[in-house]
Amino acid sequence: MSDxxxxxxxxxxxxxxxxxxxxMSLETxxxxxxxxxxxxxEKLIGDPETGVIHGGAVSALMDTCAGAAVMSHPDAxxxxxxxxLRIDYMRAARPGAxxxxxxxxxxxxRAVAFVRVSANDxxxxxxxxxxxxxxxxxxxx
Amino acid sequence: xxxxxxxxxxxxxxxxxxxxxxxxxRVPYSAFMGFQFERRGDELTGLMPxxxxxxxxxxxxxxxxxxxxxxxxxTALMALSxxxxxxxxxxxxxxxxxxxLPKTIDLTVDYLRSGLPRDAYARAEIxxxxxxxxSVQVEAWQDNRARPTVQAMGHFLMPDFEARS
Numbered sequence: 001m002s003d004x005x006x007x008x009x010x011x012x013x014x015x016x017x018x019x020x021x022x023x024m025s026l027e028t029x030x031x032x033x034x035x036x037x038x039x040x041x042e043k044l045i046g047d048p049e050t051g052v053i054h055g056g057a058v059s060a061l062m063d064t065c066a067g068a069a070v071m072s073h074p075d076a077x078x079x080x081x082x083x084x085l086r087i088d089y090m091r092a093a094r095p096g097a098x099x100x101x102x103x104x105x106x107x108x109x110r111a112v113a114f115v116r117v118s119a120n121d122x123x124x125x126x127x128x129x130x131x132x133x134x135x136x137x138x139x140x141x
Numbered sequence: 142x143x144x145x146x147x148x149x150x151x152x153x154x155x156x157x158x159x160x161x162x163x164x165x166x167r168v169p170y171s172a173f174m175g176f177q178f179e180r181r182g183d184e185l186t187g188l189m190p191x192x193x194x195x196x197x198x199x200x201x202x203x204x205x206x207x208x209x210x211x212x213x214x215x216t217a218l219m220a221l222s223x224x225x226x227x228x229x230x231x232x233x234x235x236x237x238x239x240x241x242l243p244k245t246i247d248l249t250v251d252y253l254r255s256g257l258p259r260d261a262y263a264r265a266e267i268x269x270x271x272x273x274x275x276s277v278q279v280e281a282w283q284d285n286r287a288r289p290t291v292q293a294m295g296h297f298l299m300p301d302f303e304a305r306s
Contacts, residue, residue, distance in 0.1 A: 015199065016196070016197055016198075016199070016205065017193055017194045017195070017196040017197075017199065017205075018194055018195050018196055018197050018204075018205035018207065018208050019197070019205070020194070021194040021195075022207075042169060043169055043170065043172075043173035044169075044170055044173070045168075045169040045170055046168055046169075046170050046242070047168070047242050048167055048168070048169060049241070053170075054168065054170035054171075054211065054214075054215075055211075055214050055245045055248070056170060056174070056207070056210060056211020056212070056214045056215060057170060057207075057211065059207050059210040059211055059214065059248070059250075060205060060206075060207020060208060060210065060211055061207065062207075063205070063206045063207040063210065064197070064205075064207060067206075079200075081198075081203075081206075081252065081255060082206040082250075082252045083251075083252055084249065084250060084251050084252060085206070085210065085249075085250050085252075086247065086248070086249040086250075087210075087247060087248050087249075087250075088246070088247045089244070089245045089246060089247065089248075092244075
């Protein structure tokens with residue numbers, strides 16, 4: 001049952017057009033946790049002077065990863081949607097580095113899932129960005 | 142009583158539009174996402190034309206929340222950069238050298254409605270612009286201006302734009 005849920009979440013995430021456009025790939029998913037990679041690409045650059053990736057691309061990565069964590073939670077419903085996401089940008093991502101987002105759905109109620117996400121580029125213990133979000137959970141019938 | 146002749150309107154428009162185009166063109170990610178900016182006087186409206194690759198939920202279908210967040214953040218950054226060059230441009234100074242981009246400190250995005258598979262528009266309001274920090278509120282809507290799709294509040298670190306070259 002749990003494996004089935006994970007597979008559904010995996011195929012859903014891998015089929016999202018915007019995630020494919022940004023080059024995201026799902027690394028691990030299951031039990032309310034997910035990890036998604038986004039390799040460096042020139043089209044993602046936000047500041048051409050430094051070559052640093054745009055914050056918007058990192059937001060999209062973290063939003064996707066948070067949603068994936070919610071979908072893979074054992075108590076998740078049939079669908080989820082972001083209610084809010086607060087993103088803190090701690091430092092510039094290293095140009096050329098793949099960004100890895102890791103999300104944990106740390107609490108789930110009947111209607112709302114609470115998630116923490118961080119994004120790292122492998123060059124420091126301090127994440128590039130961190131976010132917390134609340135997600136709507138729909139349980140269907 | 143010799144008043145200087147006002148500049149021809151076409152010259153003024155061309156100068157302002159060229160400065161705006163230079164600001165938009167410098168960010169590769171904005172070009173990739175297809176973001177555009179329209180200007181009426183000093184007011185900017187962001188435009189995110191619909192494209193199938195902006196979809197984040199094919200079942201509904203709905204725009205990806207991350208695409209909307211990126212659109213809001215870009216609109217806020219553009220409003221801040223624009224507010225830095227506008228007074229200089231209007232004072233007749235050269236704006237060939239653009240200020241460095243502000244840095245996003247944080248962004249809180251509130252998803253009010255699911256994003257329709259249609260064009261989105263956004264406007265930012267700078268609620269406080271200090272020398273180092275700025276607070277911006279930004280809102281995006283689609284078919285109906287009175288029913289916003291997403292809103293966000295962000296804090297930004299402003300670049301040092303005093304050193305003139």
